[in-house]
Amino acid sequence: MEITWYGHACFRLTERGLATVVTDPFDSKEIGFEPLKLKADILTVSQDTPGHNHISAVKGDPYTITGPGEFEIGGVFITGVQTNGHSKKETDPRNTLYVFDYNNITVAHLGNINRVPAQAEIEALGNVKIALAPVGGSFPLEKLTEVISLLEPNIVIPMMYETPASKTKVQPLKDFLKSMGIDKEPEVLPSYQIKSGSSLPEETKVVVLDYQRN
Template identity: 65%
Template sequence: MEITWYGHSCFRITERNLASVVTDPYDHRAVGHEALKLKADIVTISHAAPGHNYLSGVKGEPFVISGPGEFEIGGVFITGVQTNGHTKKTQDEPRNTLYLIDYNGINVLHLGAINRVPTQTEVEALGPVHIVLVPVGGGSGLNAAKAAEIISLLEPNLVIPMHYATPQSTIKLEPLSKFLKEMGLTAVSTQPSLKVTSANALPEETQVIVLDPVGN
């Protein structure tokens, strides 16, 4: 399985003989990153915003998932869980859906624009999470401290930060360095993509992987 980051909250996840997934495709005019030129079998949308639901950036006729539910497409199992916008105290809170994407037993969790730390019960309901794609730069999503708190609850093998300030980004977000500090790291070397052969190949201790955005 290979995970590639295109900037903001947009990733492409591929595996031979299985459906490809693009998460949260953005309108480059809204976020500042390079215009998307992607193809996918499945597109997941965490919430309704130009930085997260720009379907015109994805070619083909992908199956679009934009809310809670359980789906199986092309050998990939996806579970959508609503996280924001369902409390009476904050009726105006924007809705967000996180997606647990199961590729041959490797579980990838895309948190979308989650803005609160889930309960222990909510975390346990997800089951094992091997790789988490987590917003760390504030704005509509988690800030660095809350991101670190969620990671300690999920106990994933790998963490890939997203939704933070980059040289290309035009949205006001916090830098990656804040999150790295929360995780007790000073610097992490970046890589173009993450390739995982099996769940058994993942590290036992949680590791942070920083990806370079494609085309930026």
């Protein structure tokens, strides 16, 4: 399968013969980056805010998921688990964490997570191989690294951090890398391709993607 980042929390997940997923389409006027020109079979929204819910930016009449539940669409199994939003206020938008299962290659999109899930919730997510993690938002990095250590993914792909195209105030990537004990400049890839689950590293590795321009 292939994972491509389009900026902020928007990714496209593709695998031959299976449904294409696009996550968290953003409003470029609010968030920055180039306007999205994507097609999808499945569209997920983690939070009802302009950085995550610009549904009209995605073409192809996708099956749209905006909250928790279990789904099977086009050979892809999806589990959505609700977490809280930016704070504990009931008026704040809720956040949904999604796990996508592509033939046992599981990708967790954490959305704008703002709390450490309980052990029972972590276990319910199953064996997460790849985590798409919001590293530049309001969630403290020590809490985010705790979530990562609980999930024990093979791969962590950062999202929602400062780039030249960002309009929102978010932290730089280097702060997250430092929290993960990485002190050298990472290789930046145009996309991440996985041939099989056995090809993934045993130890958790951070993979940095360049946001794609349309």
